[in-house]
Amino acid sequence: MDFALTQKASEICRQAEDFVNSHLVDLEKAVLAEGWEAIQPRLAEVREKARQTGLFTPHMSKGHGGGGLTLLEQAHLSEVLGQNLLGHVAFNFAAPDVGNMELLHAFGSPEQQERFLKPLAAGKIRSTFLMTEPEHAGSNPVWMSTKAELQGDEWVLNGHKWFATAADGADFCVIMAITDPEEENRYARASMFVFPTDVEGLKLVRNVSVMGHEGSGWMSHGELTLENVRVPKDSLLGPRRGGFKLAQTRLGPGRIHHATRWVGVCKRALRMMCERSAQRELSPGKPLAQQQTIQEWIAESRAEIEAARLMVLQAAWKIEQHGEFREDVSLIKFFVAGVLQRVLDRAIQVHGALGMTDDTPLAFWYSHERGSRIYDGPDEVHKYVVARSVLGEYGVKVKR
Ligand SMILES: Cc1cc2nc3c(=O)[nH]c(=O)nc-3n(C[C@H](O)[C@H](O)[C@H](O)COP(=O)(O)OP(=O)(O)OC[C@H]3O[C@@H](n4cnc5c(N)ncnc54)[C@H](O)[C@@H]3O)c2cc1C
Secondary structure (H helix, E strand, O other): OOOOOOHHHHHHHHHHHHHHHHHHHHHHHHHHHHOOHHHHHHHHHHHHHHHOOOOOOOOOOHHHOOOOOOHHHHHHHHHHHOOOOOHHHHOOOOOOHHHHHHHHHHHOOHHHHHHHHHHHHOOOOOEEEEOOOOOOOOOOOOOOOOEEEEEOOEEEEEEEEEEEEOOOOOOEEEEEEEOOOOOOOHHHOEEEEEEEOOOOOEEEEEEOOEOOEOOOHHHOEEEEEEEEEEEEHHHEEOOOOOHHHHHHHHHHHHHHHHHHHHHHHHHHHHHHHHHHHHHOEEEOOEEHHHOHHHHHHHHHHHHHHHHHHHHHHHHHHHHHHHOOOHHHHHHHHHHHHHHHHHHHHHHHHHHOHHHHOOOOOHHHHHHHHHHHHOOOOOHHHHHHHHHHHHHHOOOOOOOO
8 A cells, every 4th residue: 555645745735735824824714703705705816826726626637627636636635725614615626516526527428517517627606416305314315205207308306405515606506316216226216417506496495504504605505495497308417317326426535525624624623732732821831731631632633633544545545546435435434524523622622712712713613514424424324334344244244
């Protein structure tokens, strides 16, 4: 195994660090103090500057207007960008756009790529991904009610979705719907579609209030209804009955992107924990860092972050080398999400009341990233995947 930093990757990291320090430090303070809407003009300027680094949209090939980085290079970059709240958004490297770009790249027709992928990769439009439904357990993605019926030259969609990240203001959606309910193989009942969000019958009912915040734009999770939404036949993305397969393809690398970002968040939180405990005095001349409990948190965090980081890099390397990912991706999904929660919790504790404020990004990450143990599959589902694989070696057939 070799997933060490190549010369190119270290140059990418250095460039990204310089960028974050020069352009994103103040903007992060601004978003926490003034809110998401208020910083949009400044964010647009910063994204324009990020475009000029050659690292904008790093995961797409140069032919598709991206930075053309390998998955391992993306992992190193993501770790740096993850240390700032706006790093991934600034580089057009944030969910759900990243996953939608990867889907369109792998399965989109030339027309779909021209119409949706090209402007998305250029950072000119935004997208959303509609799979989860309030009425059904999202952990079992083959079970859903949204239906698409082929009537002549059009698909007609009816259904109800929620938790569609960034649906508010998105220009197009990628959506999963049942097209073949009678199909015996339940993994072949759904298909995926891509179409603009301004089609008649598609309604954003609300931005779901999450942990006290409705959010807006990128920082929102929409509930949507589809009532007799009519879209052309060629809105099908990939093959009919291929929805589940496409979803798996989307979520594999997507979980690597999340996990590498979480490692970045953890590194920043640990740095903040160390700085604060070195500076904050319990009494004159007695910094918090002298307390053994704090030292233990720092040591545990350091060990967990290092383990998480190597695990993620190893998974990225394996995908690059062998294209396999199911078990490794499940491993990192629940393990790194757990490390993230623990490190953020310790960092907030070390900061005391300050940790609860929006004067630092810790509270934002703490509430926002509670979802990391749920989105893209809850911990329990990923543990099941790992246990099934491990126990399979002992002749045990673990049932879902
Ligand atoms: C911040 C955030 C962003 C999201 N973004 C999107 C998006 O952009 N698009 C989209 O379509 N969806 C999105 N989702 C939805 C997400 O994918 C679902 O929440 C997830 O798949 C879980 O589905 P559920 O919420 O219906 O939970 P359920 O399926 O109802 O599960 C509830 C709980 O049951 C437990 N559980 C489930 N299965 C098992 C099992 N096999 N064994 C033991 N326990 C189990 C777990 O603890 C789980 O948390 C997002 C969610 C969050 C929180």
